[in-house]
Amino acid sequence: MHRRLLRFAVAASIGVAAIATFMQRTPRAAAQPPPQGTPASPGRAVYDAHCVECHGREGKGDGPAARTLVPQPRDFTIGRYKIRSTETGSLPTDADLVRSVKVGLPGSAMPGWDGILPEHEIVAVVQYIKSLSPRFAAELPEPVAPTTPVPASAESAARGATVYATLQCGKCHGDDGRGTGATATGFTDDWGAPMAAANLTEPWTFRGGPGAADVYMRFRAGISGTPMPSYKGTASDRDMWDLANYVASLRRKPVWEMTADEVRAFYGAQEAESLANPVKRGEYLVNILACPLCHSPADAERRTMPGMRLAGGLRMQLSPFGVYPTGNLTSDKETGLGNWTDEEIKRAITKGILRDGTRMLPFPMDWASFSTLPASDIDAIVAYLRTVPPVRNAVPRLTRTALPQYLWGKFQMLFLGADIPSFFFGGNAGSAGGQR
Numbered sequence: 001m002h003r004r005l006l007r008f009a010v011a012a013s014i015g016v017a018a019i020a021t022f023m024q025r026t027p028r029a030a031a032q033p034p035p036q037g038t039p040a041s042p043g044r045a046v047y048d049a050h051c052v053e054c055h056g057r058e059g060k061g062d063g064p065a066a067r068t069l070v071p072q073p074r075d076f077t078i079g080r081y082k083i084r085s086t087e088t089g090s091l092p093t094d095a096d097l098v099r100s101v102k103v104g105l106p107g108s109a110m111p112g113w114d115g116i117l118p119e120h121e122i123v124a125v126v127q128y129i130k131s132l133s134p135r136f137a138a139e140l141p142e143p144v145a146p147t148t149p150v151p152a153s154a155e156s157a158a159r160g161a162t163v164y165a166t167l168q169c170g171k172c173h174g175d176d177g178r179g180t181g182a183t184a185t186g187f188t189d190d191w192g193a194p195m196a197a198a199n200l201t202e203p204w205t206f207r208g209g210p211g212a213a214d215v216y217m218r219f220r221a222g223i224s225g226t227p228m229p230s231y232k233g234t235a236s237d238r239d240m241w242d243l244a245n246y247v248a249s250l251r252r253k254p255v256w257e258m259t260a261d262e263v264r265a266f267y268g269a270q271e272a273e274s275l276a277n278p279v280k281r282g283e284y285l286v287n288i289l290a291c292p293l294c295h296s297p298a299d300a301e302r303r304t305m306p307g308m309r310l311a312g313g314l315r316m317q318l319s320p321f322g323v324y325p326t327g328n329l330t331s332d333k334e335t336g337l338g339n340w341t342d343e344e345i346k347r348a349i350t351k352g353i354l355r356d357g358t359r360m361l362p363f364p365m366d367w368a369s370f371s372t373l374p375a376s377d378i379d380a381i382v383a384y385l386r387t388v389p390p391v392r393n394a395v396p397r398l399t400r401t402a403l404p405q406y407l408w409g410k411f412q413m414l415f416l417g418a419d420i421p422s423f424f425f426g427g428n429a430g431s432a433g434g435q436r
């Protein structure tokens with residue numbers, strides 16, 4: 001890795017932390033009392049002690065820790081669950097929920113509680129979260145009928161490779177299970193958060209477990225709330241088990257099983273791959289440099305408004321310098337970057353010059369440190385921004401800070417040692433609307 005890039009990444013992460021802290025300095029609602037009328041129960045006590053921070057006081061998936069999590073914690077009031085042994089659209093069984101709470105959902109922030117909470121508390125908390133959705137009182141889970149597994153073997157996996165091609169799993173997961181050649185990318189879950197199709201060579205990230213039987217159930221039952229569909233009735237049972245054995249056979253060696261030489265070769269290959277694929281590299285850079293944090297409108301809790309990632313319209317107040325609305329970085333031709341040339345975009349990111357020639361201050365957008373990125377990375381950022389689907393959202397421009405106002409701000413900071421009040425406004429300042 002370039003030393004320069006490394007140093008930059010460190011600086012950038014400090015920057016992100018600083019931005020996040022400054023964003024948090026908005027007045028917050030006082031802690032809410034527990035919902036009225038919920039009778040005290042053993043499950044409720046476990047929930048309040050261990051689950052509220054993420055899943056929220058009323059189980060809406062909106063606890064204080066939820067703001068920064070991708071994927072977001074489950075909203076229990078809807079009764080929609082990813083990991084089920086039941087037909088698509090149906091509720092999970094108690095055993096499914098107990099399993100998720102015990103093992104956790106790998107690849108997400110959901111921890112496993114086995115060995116931390118005693119069995120009876122896990123069973124009780126599952127009953128409690130069921131009581132948060134009216135669905136459980138009105139419907140019964142519809143279990144997938146059991147079938148006979150085909151034992152794992154090279155022959156079964158080879159047959160499964162054909163099923164993989166026939167059912168077109170590669171459309172989302174790539175020909176090799178790790179995304180190569182995938183035509184569908186950039187998914188959104190039902191709750192509006194960006195998500196990716198699982199990397200099928202890394203089964204330790206599977207939410208529902210790595211075994212062939214787990215994999216079978218995921219494509220047989222689907223993963224509710226995500227684009228991963230149910231394949232009920234699309235192939236014979238034997239074909240489906242062959243497919244599960246094939247997916248299980250794709251497992252690559254994880255880093256913790258590699259020798260030092262293998263680790264070096266693995267990351268070397270990864271770096272070469274990212275250089276050969278600027279869009280992917282650009283997406284990575286845009287995320288770690290926190291472009292979406294400023295360039296997406298958010299609600300008062302700083303959750304990005306659904307479908308508005310990178311569409312601009314977030315406003316930040318830095319008194320007395322002014323109110324800064326962020327621009328629309330999607331590929332929309334009229335209101336986004338669709339009609340900007342590559343050079344114009346690069347000039348904005350590295351020199352702080354807008355399309356009409358106006359110069360930005362070196363804050364709030366840190367173009368001065370972006371300018372130290374290698375040229376290939378700036379190209380990659382532009383390549384990725386070109387692929388961001390257009391969202392129409394015309395954002396009114398900043399009224400430029402007048403010189404006396406600017407000098408007064410500097411004077412207050414440098415000579416009076418004053419902190420400048422800073423906060424962001426919830427809602428979208430652009431034409432697509434949204435709460436203010």
Ligand code: HEC
Pocket residue numbers: 046047050051052053054055065069071072073074080081082083084097100101105108109110111113125126129207
């Ligand atoms: C650190 C944050 C965090 C804590 C603490 C936490 N969860 Fe979760 N939980 C999550 C996230 C994130 C998800 C969503 C994962 C996903 O969608 O892939 C989730 C999902 C779930 C699911 C849904 C499984 C499914 O099939 O959709 C259940 C059930 C659940 N949590 C129960 C609990 C219980 C019970 C507790 C307390 C004992 C708890 N969680 C504590 C973060 C947390």
Ligand code: HEC
Pocket residue numbers: 082164167168169170171172173184187195196197198200205206207208209215218219223226227228229231243247
């Ligand atoms: C329309 C796109 C799409 C298609 C087609 C698709 N998947 Fe998926 N798949 C996804 C997404 C998105 C996820 C990630 C779900 C998540 O993170 O919660 C996923 C997750 C998975 C997982 C991980 C399960 C887990 O426990 O987390 C497996 C295994 C899987 N898919 C197998 C398949 C197989 C096999 C096929 C073909 C029969 C297939 N998928 C077809 C989009 C797709």
Ligand code: HEC
Pocket residue numbers: 019285286289290291292293294295324325326327328329345348349354359360361364365366370381397398
């Ligand atoms: C701390 C918040 C912040 C971050 C982080 C940030 N920007 Fe900005 N950006 C702004 C603001 C505010 C403006 C508008 C400034 C103005 O009008 O003076 C802007 C303007 C721009 C513009 C000019 C387009 C327009 O219409 O405003 C581009 C292009 C841009 N940013 C790209 C990026 C990219 C790419 C990243 C990540 C590498 C990024 N920004 C990160 C706040 C931010």
